[in-house]
Amino acid sequence: RHPLLVVSARRRLAPSSSLSAYVPPKRPLSTSSSVASPVASDDDDEENAIRMSDYTYELDPSSIALYPASPRGSSKLLCVGPDGTVTHHPRFDEAFPALVREMGGGREGGAHVVFNESRVLNAR
Numbered sequence: 001r002h003p004l005l006v007v008s009a010r011r012r013l014a015p016s017s018s019l020s021a022y023v024p025p026k027r028p029l030s031t032s033s034s035v036a037s038p039v040a041s042d043d044d045d046e047e048n049a050i051r052m053s054d055y056t057y058e059l060d061p062s063s064i065a066l067y068p069a070s071p072r073g074s075s076k077l078l079c080v081g082p083d084g085t086v087t088h089h090p091r092f093d094e095a096f097p098a099l100v101r102e103m104g105g106g107r108e109g110g111a112h113v114v115f116n117e118s119r120v121l122n123a124r
Contacts, residue, residue: 065120 069075073093080086089095 069092073091075092077089077092077095077099078086079089079095079099089099
């Protein structure tokens with residue numbers, strides 16, 4: 001298993017809030033193919049079917065970024081290790097280069113990096 005690095009460089013959390021870890025669904029994902037899939041296969045029974053309620057959670061409104069980080073590199077960074085350990089880094093621009101070198105340098109397969117490129121629609 002490779003480390004997973006989740007990056008959000010476009011958002012800034014409210015000063016009083018903190019990052020929370022990804023919570024996996026209550027039921028395991030189907031692994032009937034070579035790649036894990038959130039879609040239940042034909043031979044899965046009803047008990048293993050994925051439901052929207054598996055992904056329902058409470059989100060404090062103060063944890064939702066209303067404006068981009070300023071300066072851009074000051075956003076936070078969440079890193080999930082291969083063993084499931086979660087590390088919070090307060091500054092993306094300081095932590096990211098070192099983490100990429102540490103995770104990808106010399107390791108077979110390297111790290112998986114996921115960039116959050118989502119944008120907020122200005123609908124006010």
